[in-house]
Structures are given as structure tokens and as C-alpha cells.
Amino acid sequence: MDSKDRQIIKALQENGRLTNQDLAEKVNLSPSPCLRRTRALEESGVIKGYTAIVDEKAYGLPITVLVRIRLESHAGAVVNLFEKKVCETEQILDCYVISGTDDYLLRVLVEDLQGYETFVRVKLHAIPGIASIDTSFAYGILKQSSVFPRLL
Template identity: 70%
Template sequence: MDAKDRQIIAALQQDGRLTNQELSERVSLSPSPCLRRLRLLEDAGVIKGYTAIVDEQAYGLPITVFVRIRLERHTEDVIEAFERKIRDIDTILDCYVMTGDADYLLRVLVESLQDYEQFVRMRLHKIEGIAAIDTSFAYGIVKRSNVFPRVG
């Protein structure tokens, strides 16, 4: 991947609805080489897909919750079972494997505190192997970006 590929990616991260003509103008390439590079980035899995960025509150999910999970044991079976069950819960948007006190950090969107309580009681508590659940509610966003920082 070179600087021109990174320019293409940055332009698409800022506006994923650019036409190839608009994209080629932004990155100073003619349309045909620009499209060829774009297809190569998609085929290589560098660009994994395209999506709409939706306002959570307007959608009806105004509460963002960060949940730290610590497992009782770190055996292969416990880890695989936990991760498999987490992947199946659509309330969880992101799940990161962490260093430090928590083993995992989840980002969860819910409609209300009652919905979060139900999520914990009916979904998380039913996953075997969890030693601790620690919850933090986000009450504001200072910065959110979908554009990667520059490399090199």
C-alpha cells in the first residue's frame, strides 16, 4: 500500500458515497487508474465494505455503555465459548480483547437503563465463565472519527 492508496482510503472514509470521478479528482488520478486501485484495495480486503454512519439517538438507541468483562479462567474452551456467544448478541457493537484488569471491553447501545438491565440479566449473566462485569455509561462524546490518522 502506498501514499496514493492511503489518499483513496482517507477520501472514502470522509465520504463513502463519492463517485469514481469525484474520488479520482480528490486524489489526483485519472478515473481508470483510480478505479483499478480501488478494486485492488477491495479485493485485498483492505476496504472491507461501505456503510452509513447513523446517529444513535435519532435511531432510538441513546445510551452508550462500555462494559468491561473479566473471565474466571483463561482456558481455550472458556475463551472460545465466551467469544462465540458475544458475536451472537446484536446489542454489542464492538468487543475488544484487552490488557490490564479487564479481559474484554464491549460497546453496547440500548434504549434505556431498563433495557441495559435486561441485557445484563438475560444475556451476559447467562454466559458461563464471567467472573466480573464492570459498567460505565457514556454521557457525552468529545471526539469520534472514522478517518484513520496519517501513516508515515
């Protein structure tokens, strides 16, 4: 991947609905090479897909919850079951494996506090092997971006 590929990626991260003509102009390429590069990025899996970025509040999910999970054990069966259940749970938008005293950080969207309580009681408590659940509620977003930084 070269700097031109990164320019294409940045432009598409900023606006995934650019036409090939507009993208080519933005990255200073002619349309044919631009399209070839974009298709190569898609086919190689660098560009995984395209999506709409939706306002959580307008959609009806105004509460963002950050949930830190510590497992009782790191035995393969416990970890595999937890990770399988996380992937099956639609309220969990992101799950990071983290270092430190906790094992995972989840980003969860819910409609209200009752929705979060239901999520914990019905979804999280049903997963065996969880030692602790530590919750933080995001009461604001200072920065949220889907555009990667430049390489230093």
C-alpha cells in the first residue's frame, strides 16, 4: 500500500458515497487508475465494506455504556464461550481485548437505564465465567472519528 492508496482510503472514510470521478479528482488520479486501485483495495480486504454512520440518539439509542469485563478464568472454553456470546449480542457494538486488570472493554448502546439493566440481567449474567462487570456511562462525546490518522 502506498501513499496514493492511503489518500483513496482517507477520502472514502470521509465520504463513502464519492463517485469514482469525484474520488479521482480528490486524489489527483485519472478515473481508470483510481477505480483499479479502489477495486484492488476492496478485493484484498483493506476496504472491508461501506456503511452509513447513524446518529445514535436520533435512532433511539442515546445511552452509550462502556463495560469492562474480567473473566474468572482464562481457560480456553471460558474465553471461547464468552467471545462467542459477545459476537451474538447485538447491543454490543465493539469488544476490545485489553491489557490491565480487566480482560475486555465493550461498547454498548441502549435506549435508557432500564434497557441497560435488562441487558446486564438477561445477556451478560447469562454468560458463565464472568468474574466482574464494571460500568461507565458516557455522558458526552468529545471526538468520534472513522478516519484513520496519517502514519508518522
